[in-house]
Amino acid sequence: MHYEDYWGLKLSPFENVPDPKFYFPSPKHEEGLHRLLYGVEARKGALLLTGEIGCGKTTLSRQFIQHLAHERYDTALIANPAIDAQEFIGEVLYQFGLTSNGSKLDRMHQLNEHLLENLKKGKDTVVIVDEAQAIKDDSVFEELRLLLNFQLNERFLLTLILLGQPELNARINAIKQFAQRIAIRFHLPAFDLQETTKYMEFRLQTAGADRRPIFSPDAIDLIFRSSGGIPRNINTMADLALLSGFLERKAQIDGPVVSRVIADFNLGESRGSTH
Numbered sequence: 460m461h462y463e464d465y466w467g468l469k470l471s472p473f474e475n476v477p478d479p480k481f482y483f484p485s486p487k488h489e490e491g492l493h494r495l496l497y498g499v500e501a502r503k504g505a506l507l508l509t510g511e512i513g514c515g516k517t518t519l520s521r522q523f524i525q526h527l528a529h530e531r532y533d534t535a536l537i538a539n540p541a542i543d544a545q546e547f548i549g550e551v552l553y554q555f556g557l558t559s560n561g562s563k564l565d566r567m568h569q570l571n572e573h574l575l576e577n578l579k580k581g582k583d584t585v586v587i588v589d590e591a592q593a594i595k596d597d598s599v600f601e602e603l604r605l606l607l608n609f610q611l612n613e614r615f616l617l618t619l620i621l622l623g624q625p626e627l628n629a630r631i632n633a634i635k636q637f638a639q640r641i642a643i644r645f646h647l648p649a650f651d652l653q654e655t656t657k658y659m660e661f662r663l664q665t666a667g668a669d670r671r672p673i674f675s676p677d678a679i680d681l682i683f684r685s686s687g688g689i690p691r692n693i694n695t696m697a698d699l700a701l702l703s704g705f706l707e708r709k710a711q712i713d714g715p716v717v718s719r720v721i722a723d724f725n726l727g728e729s730r731g732s733t734h
Contacts, residue, residue, distance in 0.1 A: 461491065462705035463684060466704075467667065469668045471666065471698070473539065473694040473701070475513075480665060481662055482522045483657075486656065487647060487648055490645070492523055492526070494645050496526060497672060498642060499585055503615075503620065504618065505620075506619070507620075508622050508640065508643075508644075509622075509647065510625070511649060513689045513692060515647060515690045517622070520536075525692065527585065530584060531581070532583050532585055533577050534584075534585045534586050534587065535552055535554035536587045537554060539593075540599065544602050545563065547599050548570060551606075554586075555570075567605070571609055571616075574609050583618065585618045585690060590723050592627040593623075594662055600634050603619060603637065604636060607640050628644075650690065654684075658693065662694075673701070674700070675712065675714065678711075682696045682700070685721055687704075699720045700717050700720050
């Protein structure tokens with residue numbers, strides 16, 4: 460028997476993967492989503508979404524992509540931006556399904572033609588750079604700025620969206636010409652206790668739980684305080700607590716079960732310290 464069967468679940472509720480069905484529409488996540496959607500629909504040029512490690516940026520970005528109608532938007536997702544400036548435009552072309560040929564100038568012309576072709580088709584073009592704080596070479600930011608030079612009649616031919624950890628703000632602000640192009644900035648905060656409670660309940664119900672409370676209030680409070688309200692940390696602790704509760708044949712996950720998990724797996728304050 461797996462712990463899912465023991466707790467009456469159809470799915471594992473706390474996997475740390477960006478699964479859209481487990482997207483939790485907290486007020487701040489929804490605000491971030493709607494700011495991104497507005498920025499794209501209004502063709503604002505460049506948008507920036509920051510948040511601590513594990514706060515749900517990637518999950519939010521996948522939810523955002525799902526909102527973009529395929530017939531209206533052509534989207535490229537750069538998931539590994541730790542490449543140099545020479546490779547960057549080639550990676551953008553690749554994500555659009557294009558073969559990267561020739562010199563840098565040739566690639567820029569190729570990208571410009573693709574943007575104009577999308578315009579003729581009535582499509583908007585979106586480039587999303589995930590984990591943008593991992594960009595090692597500052598000249599990549601210059602490449603990103605150059606993407607915003609693709610305009611026609613004062614209209615941006617693409618929307619650039621950067622997702623990253625809070626230190627990305629300082630990197631961008633150090634490049635004034637680029638920083639001035641960021642039309643919308645939004646920081647995704649950690650959950651408070653109430654949001655943590657609702658988040659855990661939502662994921663359990665999405666996984667098939669009935670209304671019976673699997674986690675006691677003191678267990679949830681301890682998970683909140685030890686995780687710093689960071690969803691990835693919450694998931695890790697809750698998953699291990701469900702496993703431990705199953706092995707101990709508990710009727711409910713209580714505070715002592717969570718305390719043992721935190722001690723046994725060296726979780727807790729070190730994980731919450733980013734909040």
